[in-house]
Amino acid sequence: MEELSSRTEQAPVAEDLRLAIREWLSENFPPALAVPAARETETELVKQWRTAMGEKGWCMPTWPKQYGGGGFSKEEVRILNQELERIGAYNPVGTRETVFGETLKHYGTEEQKSYHLPKMVRGEFSWCQGFSEPGAGSDLAGLQMKAEETPEGYLLNGQKIWTSGATESNWCFCLVRTDTTRKHDGISFILVDMNTPGFEVRPIRLIDGSSPFCELFLTDVLVPKENILGEVNKGWEVAKFQLQVERTTVATSKKGHGSIPGPGIKDLACEHVGTDDAGRLVDADLRSRIASHLVKEKAFNLTFKRAAAGPAVASVLKNAGSDIRQTRAELSIEVLGHQGLGWSGDAFTEDELAINKSFLFGKSASIAAGSFEIQYNILSKRILGLPEMKSKV
């Protein structure tokens, strides 16, 4: 409705902008990149597009121009996105930067913002996150990475885990312990140049054979004092902000919710399990479970459309989404039998192998970005207002 009314009364200024964007895109977007597969590897063309968009400020169109943004209004962003979509172009900056950029903008000093934001926008610095540790997962505030204050700066020692994109990043924002006597109030948020001596990155092999995450080993990594984001020992507040932005972005981008390779579960089941004369799946129990799953998927999609952003919605969608994705994967491998359990080789089709790998990797959906149980904690405490446990004396 809002869109309709704004379309009928297009201001001439907006039309001028649209034409300007269109002209610039036709000159600068490499048509070869209209095919999504061509963007997956870091080619010269990909770099060229990122640099061009970055210099224009259109990677972060709503950000102020002084930080490398486009200084666009919401309406202007809509026009930009329409024009990008029209020719199959895309925004070259990833979610990690978009999310962390918000945190940096919110908590950074003027120096930090003017140094980092433009480099982030141009893709010069790409960022990864050093939050979780082997001993601090769901209970993130139990983290132990030591940051010892010295005259030269902070000396970092410890280990981080589950960092995605570490091999492609050159900067890392970390949560470190600057006070060992207090839990939440002893954490600081610090920005680390990954080229500093003592910073080691090791990929982790997962159950599906892929390695999207890394471990970070920091040994006497020296970080300048001015790289603290926010105040010393107030890093937990910054981290909560960052996680909230992340959850909302993930929940409202629909990415990571329930996409499974291959044909739909219904067709897969009809093909592999068989149907009777009336076209019904012969396995009545499976049929009922598939129907139930598809109804829930509809409910999820309708909720996605209905919901305004906010913490309640983010947690509802996160849990419903991971549940649906995992159920679909379980149903898929169940339907395929042994054929859905192959690891590699010609005996299996690409779809079959992908379904199995997706089933395996999909187990992470209810663990990463706040586990299923953490989302329930958030809902019960923050939304339903259920009480905290009184500690027993």
Add this chain to the structure above:
Amino acid sequence: MIALNEEQIMLRDSAYDWAQECSPVNAFRKLRDSQTGLGYDPEAWHHIAEMGWPGIVVPESQGGLEFGHRSLGLVLEALARTLTASPLLSCAAVANAIVLGDNQSMSEEWLPKLALGEAIGALACDETARHNPERVSCEIKDGYLSGKKLFVHEGNAADVLIVTAKLNGNIELFAIPTTTKGIKRTPLDMSDSRDTAHIEFDSVAIDPTWQLKGGKLLLTTVLNRARIYAAAEMQGLARQAFETTVEYLKVRSQYGQLIGAFQALQHRAAKMFTELELTQSCVDAALDAIDEGDENISEMASVAQMMACETTNLVTNEMIQMHGGVGMTDEHDAGFYLKRARVLEAWLGNAAFHRERFAVLNAF
């Protein structure tokens, strides 16, 4: 998903306020205890009629408000929160049948009365204890109807019945006045203490003008709408059952703790909240789908009903369990929610019925 307009928000809020203030659960308790045998609250119905709600889905030309199905859903949800014993849902379903049945004389006869709450309508479409509207053995031969309809909601209070019957081998729908000779109604004492009847037709002379146009297709459309209304009613009931339960978790102490601090209960509450939100989306979208004339209305009705049945079932069970012993007592309201929930689940197809129907509609 369509945002509510200002009038709809006002309607929703006034229905909510009215139910909380003028028709609390205690009013239902009084009705049940009154031993009058009435399965609805005439005083509440009088107020509801004054506010015009029975006319929400009746065309303006017939004295209705013509305010849309989403609007009716908002009222049904609000009234269900306090288990308001009213025939509003059945009356709206009957109005739909008559409007869609394209029958001028029946429209003129019944719609103005239905719109003002002066006549009560009931759907008489089931002949078995389990919902199965395609099984019709009531038959009209030589102008006389014989057969029996079971578990007709609001069947005792009804002035007009929408009856399915075979005529020349086809399922047809008729708007039959309950004053017609040969109709015998037997009230049933159901656990929800609401109005339910078996209705027998013993050679009832059928006036040909009572026949609605559309046959089986009309039946499907009328039932789809009624199912979506019922999903809205279940959603309101479940929402209140949930909120009452969460409030209890915040006041009941055991082992020196408020029981709401126990994670085992917190996570079950969070699950209920999640299911309620998912179901709400389906109910809202299904009501919108009626208003928009969506072709996929059959599927939307089954999606909404399956979700509403499952969620209502879960929440009313948890309401009893989380209240513990007090939830088992007649003095507490939890039992009312459980009992009404099960009757609503059984009425127009339970979760299993709609899972099956969803699969058939999707050709698997």
